[in-house]
Amino acid sequence: MYEYIVEMKNITKRFPGIVANDDITIQIKKGEIYAILGENGAGKSTLMSILFGMYEPDEGEIWIRGEKVKIQSPNHAAKLNIGMVHQHFKLVHNYTVAENIILGIEPIKKLAGFIPYVDIKGANKNIADLSKKYGLQVDPSQKIEDMNVSLQQRVEILKMLYREAEILIFDEPTALLTPQEIDYLLNIIQELRKAGKTIILITHKLEEIKRVADRCAILRKGQLIDVLDVKETSTKTMANLMVGREVSLEIEKKPPKFRDLVLEVDNLTVKNQDNFDVVKNVSFKIHGGEVFAIAGVSGNGQVEIADAIAGLTEISNGSIKLNGVDISNFSIRERTIEGISYIPEDRQAYGLILDFSLAENLALKDYYKDPFCEKGFLNKDVIDEYGNKLIEKYDIRSSLGIHTQVRQMSGGNQQKAIVAREIELDSPLMIFVQPTRGLDIGAIENIQKMIIEERDKGKAILLVSLELDEVMSVADTIGIIYNGEIQKIAPADTLTTKEVGEYMMGVTA
């Protein structure tokens, strides 16, 4: 018998310029939920990629079930009953659930005894049984493209289970989920443990670890800092160990001083591509010096409101006034000039041009203006100088400074670049949509601080966030949206988390 189901001993992995994993040893018992905690770039994903056979370690050994192994490929890992749910799912979108799950290990039957064909009926049935067994409700014949993120994740989990994985690796599984979906997932993870599976959970969200994990390894800058018993450790200790300094989970905030009205949205209605009202008669006002947060479950129209104000989506009814000027018919650039900064939800699809350099991206909203552009030609020196200034001021880290291709930068630094650019526009209205999504604690703290600073400078701030904690701690006024309609608008200090949660679910008191 073996004591540990997974042992990674003295693992070292170097990439050019950095040591991603520096002499890391972890030992995981069968049937436990083992969390790996660390900031972005701490080496969590590299370590798990090694276990899953995507990288070979430079030094160190891997023991599975008491036997020394050399995992050379994900296929090999699958043979050792290791499964992984990646942060970005690996599914074929126009295939059905069942087709995705059996892909690569298709059950073959023979028609008339010799013509082989894929037994999709049998697969459907097996998968339906499997999903019932673990409480993972899916329709095996549904296509992936018709499913939301949470359902797609269930398919990924089923894919592992179908391959009889015993050791399940979850890479940041909650990054894209709503609070309810997170609840559901954490329950599933506990169910899986009860069924005898060993679970490795990569995350930087402390509450989740606290809720489900038994033990927790903390990585920082490629090194193993500590392995802790979760029950006996406070979230605060974990956060401090992870970041390497004291972090405040609560942000300090002076009472708000409201100034003049900046944004007035009146009876706003927005239709989606299918001509369906996704935002219905929404009205609200934001003053200078006020953080107005729209809370709600993902997909209830909050992003469309932000897009409509910034001009990315057409409005079908209502009006938007900025400092008393009706901007409903302005172009995107006219609105930017009139005074809107916008940090979009999808930073890679909208916020940046990934193939452009950092300097070009930092000047993306100014490049056409004097002195960035003179007589139709861009002034590279001015753009570079401006880039350097912002890199310093906002501590944007990259390998080649202003010349770095933004695609090569980490998610956290990409977000910093967008925030830097938008704040530097110095607009009276700033729209932040999910500004801290996918970031680690240190970066979250920074960005939330910046939001408060801008508020104190007298800016009007519209915050759209799915993190209820963020809404509660940053906002002065909360508007709760459900199904495209604002359910309630009230000062933040008059609402409890529970109340906001209820409005988010459409339970009107």
Added chain:
Amino acid sequence: MSKNKDEKRKNNIFTRIIMKLLGNEKWQHLTIPIFLIFLSFVAASIIIIALGKNPLGAFYNLLQGAGILPKPSYAGYKSMLTDFLSLLNFMTPMIFASLAVAIALKGGLFNIGVSGQMLLAGFLATITIGYSGLNWILAKPLVLIIGLIAGGLLGGIIGLLKYKFNINEVVSSIMFNYIIQYVLSFFIHSYYIDPVSRQSKYINDAARLTLVNVELIGLKMDISIGFVIAIILAILLKVFLDKSRLGFEIKAVGANPKGAKYAGINVGKTMILTMVLSGVFAGLAGVTYFLGYFASIQPKVLPSVGFDGIAVALLGNTNPYGIIGASFIISIIDRGSTYMSSIAGVRKEIASVITGMILLFSACSAYIQHKIRANKDRLGYMAGKEAEE
């Protein structure tokens, strides 16, 4: 075990040379294409050897035929210089066509209709100026202007269709290719046909963009005016794309249309502008082809150079300077092939095989770059490290 393998690979002389030659990332945009062209000639050599001929001799003849190296003997009024000038004359429409493709690619669009735009521009310039009998001072500039306007308008229409009705530019430009090909062939057959050559009647020399049979230093040369214009415009285009505001916007829309829209760029307008510019260059390709390299139009045929331009643009990495170089190489192979086949006895089609190889190999350049980077990481071929060992 894998350590040993790596060690072996590291000491492998072949790996060493390749890493030395191609390892420097600063020069990779030049070294990799040259390496790939070299590889394609190696591959072509194998085929020529298989045919029982001498590949080096064949390549030598290729260069002789194109006017890069001297032939042993020349006909009257001919020399290496005349061969070289006709190479440039042949190359001119190819540069324009490839630039047209490259601009569109920069803006995220695929202009497969360069041939159609060329034909339209060439036809309109032929019937308005080519047959007019205008003085050359007026005729030559007017040919260029009509060419670029016709091409630009057609390109603009394709862009507009995409912007207004979301019609994919590939589909609409292929449709335009057919429409132009057959409609113009009707007009040529009905009004402008030369009954002997079965082509449109020859244009007046005054309107032609290539000065033919110019007698100078005892030689009769074909001097392409368009070539000079092509080089100047390629340089201007490079500056435009790198430095100008509009160039920045075109590249932004090409790299990420959503991001460009978010940044406040008018994506639709930029797309139309990109296609107009692409069409302008296609139009110039058309007039330098039909009123330069040739002086008449063959009905019902689309100029193949419009399609070759796609490959040349890719071989040149959509960089205007790269395109000049790529056009030069492809033109040499094309122009030298006749001489090669008559002297070395290697069939003329082998030239197309070589061209095909180059394009095939150049499609692998991203792979090579990736491979070299992986090797570098793996074997520790960093500049400093190697010196230490």
